[in-house]
Amino acid sequence: MSGKLAGKIAVVTAAGQGIGRACANALIAAGAEVHASDINAETLSTLDSATRTVFDATCEEEVAAAFARLDRIDILVHAVGYVHQGTIEECTPDEWQRSSRITMGSCYTVLRAGLPRMKEAGGSIVTIASVCSSIKGFPRRAAYGAMKAGVIGLTKSVAADYLSAGIRANAICPGTVDSPSLRERVADLAEEFGDMDKAWEFFLSRQPTGRLGRPEEVAALAMYLASEESGFITGQAINIDGGITI
Incomplete structure (x- = not known):
């Protein structure tokens, strides 16, 4: 994998932890010049071999x-997101x-700012959406599912407009x-349920598959979509979900 993306300039958001961090590491390992960003300076500071x-x-x-x-930007990976736990009635307007x-x-903000730096030479945009979206409804994920559905829709629109x-x-x-984000949600749910085991079982x-996915598995797919090997793939919402949508 080393050198596959040599000479490419990549931007990765939410690179401080989780999927975003794994994506940044995968692109770095493939030889890309990675510009990593996050709102959290502490988690971002421990990421090696990238402009932070x-x-x-x-x-x-x-x-x-x-x-x-x-x-210029050759690769843009946008991984920012927020998970609200609750039904629509449990989700306040705020x-x-x-x-x-x-x-x-x-x-919207990141893609709108990045596209002008991609139009001259072309490139690849990868957004991190979710199967909890327009693809499938999940209990107590009303706001999250709606917003990730929007991410898919915006990604498809960009694919059509900039091909x-x-x-x-x-x-x-x-x-x-x-x-780390999931573990925070598990801890919050454990307080609500009064039982950590019940929260994990949720x-x-x-x-x-009986197990959780690993950030590195998602990053491997992101790296493939960033590379020229996936040059005939655009406008797709690609599930990597351990069989949820079988």
């Missing part, structure tokens, strides 16, 4: 300032707006992936 920039991906000014430093701002708003510029855009749709029960 702290910014809020929902803030147009901060994103624009960060991207202005780059002459929580709905927060979900929209972080998940959908950041996708003539040599830009491909695809959405990766993971199932339940073991990450997540594991929806995985037909």
Whole structure:
């Protein structure tokens, strides 16, 4: 895998931990020049062999300032998201707006800022969506599913609008992936249920494989979509879900 992306300039958002971090590491290992970003300076600081920039991906000014430093972008991996736990009745207007701002708003802001730096030479955009979206409904994921469905829709629109510029855009749709974010949600649910084992079972029960996905598995797919090996793939929502959507 080393050297496959040599000479490519890549931007990865939410690279401080979880799927975003695994994607950054995979692109670095493949030889890309990676510009990694996250809102959390502490988690981002431990990422090696990448240019690290702290910014809020929902803030147009901060994103624009960060991207202005780059002459071009060949690969853009957008992994920012927020998971609200609850039904539509349990999701307050403020929580709905927060979900929209972080998940959908950041996708709009980052892709809109990145595309002008991709149009001259073409490139690949990879967004991290979810099977919990327009693909499948999950219990207590009303806001999250709606926003990830929006990410898929926006990715497909970008794929259609920019194919003539040599830009491909695809959405990766993971199932339940073991990450620091998931473990936080498990802890929150354990408080609600009063039982840690019950909280873990809530997540594991929806995985037909009987295990959680690994960030590195998602990153391997992102790396493939970023490379020229996937040059005939665009506008797709690709499930990597351990059998959820069989």
